[in-house]
Amino acid sequence: MPEGKIIKALSGFYYVLAGDEVIQCRGRGVFRKNKVTPLVGDEVIFEAENETDGYILEVKARKNELVRPPIANVDQAFLVFSAVEPDFSTSLLDRFLVLVEFNQVRPIILISKLDLTTKEERFSIERYAEEYKQAGYQVILTSSETDDGVEEVLTFIDGKISVFAGQSGVGKSSLLNALNPELELKTDHISSHLGRGKHTTRHVELIHIENGLVADTPGFSSLDFSEVEPEDLNYCFPEIQEKSNDCKFRGCLHVAEPKCKVKEAVENGEIPKYRYDHYIEFLQEIKERKPRY
Template identity: 75%
Template sequence: MPEGKIIKALSGFYYVLGDDGIIQCRGRGVFRKNKITPLVGDNVVYQAENETDGYILEIKERKNELVRPPIANVDQAILVFSAVEPDFSTALLDRFLVLVEFNNIKPIICITKMDLVDEEKEEKINKYAFEYRKAGYDVLLISSKKAIGIGDLFPHLEGKISVVAGQSGVGKSSLLNALKPELELKTNQISTHLGRGKHTTRHVELIEIGNGLVADTPGFSSLELIDIEPEDLNSCFPDFAVLSEECRFRGCLHISEPKCAVKAAVDEGKIPAYRYDHYKEFLQEIKDRKPRY
């Protein structure tokens, strides 16, 4: 039986990319019975009489899956944040970083709209970029409008499944259009009344860009730290995780424990205070979360 990858899901149909091109498939009834939903990114076994009459027979084991947006087997997340309009937010970025790190997905930070910043703002953004690179992240400063830094992203896409994510209005569709102009994805301006953009993407689809597959998604509809436990949070901050090996107590939560290497690093300016403040806020949010039964 042929094998392929689901690259689009729309109106109950799954579009599978295989050796013979793209085949339109339906899921087997047993999937619904067993409450299994095929996802974009799934590697599947299928059978097809023609290009529009196929059936997915088996879904291969997933290495990860996201619920919102619904996609599986993601290698990395391109987190798109604008320097301005809307303003860059380290609190929101750290929340996105925690969510993707928890799902074992490599994050790449793209700060867009660099053509719109003044000298003071540019200096501030460069400082943030330096600090996040020091924490172990790849950070790209780009302008989709002026094609600045776009070429730097292509090597990161090579042979990977990437998901593009970020709040609305930051320029995700503009970035994809800059990477592959023939897409001609619809973009929306920021609403001056609401101060935010509208999501222009309605379904998840993998697009071939360079030698990789990139998912344009409707965005993360939930940024709640639902499945993360207090002891998980440390590993979602890679700069903390490295230092925690030097903490006096194993399983140190870096709050009130003595001889904590992370708190010492914050005091010495090796970890930005805002990163630690966000860590404490997220930890408290997790602890305050109502238990699920």
Template identity: 65%
Template structure:
């Protein structure tokens, strides 16, 4: 049976493309998928049969390495997290929340700080530069970009090669503008930021993988759900790389890195190896997870 990847799902049809081929086959799911609770997603590798490009059936969905709920997509390799230097203000708290979700789903994060040209000559520039250096020191790739989308794209081209990429981040920071530049046919709405809310509006309707830079890019600014329902309290520090490399050196295997003695993570904070703001966010997220578990 031929194998391919679902590149679009729309109105009960799945559009499957084989690697290295140009044809896209319109398929339906097998009749017993619903009974077996099999829900094919964009990004899935599948076995299918088709007598022509408009009349095929998906026979089997291969095992996924990850899946996201919003946007509904599977087998994602990397996420470009777009945060603005201003309008809306840069938020390390929200960025760290995104990073935890990305790390927990075994997705490579790439941080993009947009609108850097808007803070040139202001007091905010030094603070943003310090955060950029901090995240780079922690091992993250960080790309400062300007409001000139064409310049930003040049920087991103090599990142997409042989990868499935999603965009995520704050609303109103320029994700849709970047995606429109990647594929002008998308014509994603780039709403002005509400001065009252300080954020833009989500406008995406369905998910499709588009060819770009020898890779595939999801045509949606995703991740509208960022709760910690699928993350256990004892696993949270695994998703902070600077904590994960030290957690094995704590005196207690079950150390929560909050009140226990001889905690290697807290020692890392005291020594400056772990940024205080990152540790504070960890403690905040840990409490949120515990509160969620109590409620459910």
């Protein structure tokens, strides 16, 4: 039986890339029975008599999957956050980073719209970028208008499945158009009344850029930690995880425990206070989550 990768899901059809061909497939009823929903990025086994009449028979094991956006087997996530319009938000970025880290997807931070910043705003953004780099993240400053950072982004895309995600209106589609002008993805300006961009991307689709596959995903601005447990959160902040190895108590949550090396690092300025504050905020949110039965 032939094998391929789902590159688009739309209106009950799954478009499977097999070699140089894309086959339009439906899912067999067995998926509904077993509560398996094929996702973009899935490696599948299928059968097809022609390019428009195929059936997916089996979804192979996934190495990871995201819920929002719904996609599987992702190698890395480009988290696109604008320097301005909307303003750069470390709190929202840290939420995305936790989700991505928890799903064992490599995050790469892209800060867009550098061309719109004032001198003071640019200085502030560069300071944040340096702090995230020190925490262990890859950070690229970009502008789709001046092509700043575009070549650097392309070097990371090669041979990978990548997700572009972030708050609405931060310029994801504009950046993808800069990476590959042939895409001509639809973009909308920020709504000045709402302070956020219109949703111009309606579905998840993997598109070819260079020798990689990239998903342009619907923008979204809220995330919950429904799958994350309190003891997991530690691993989603690399600099906190590193310092926690030296805490006196195993399983230290870095709240009120004595001889906590994480709190010590915050006091010494080795970990930015806003990162620790977000960790504590997220930890509280997870602890107060209603139990699921």
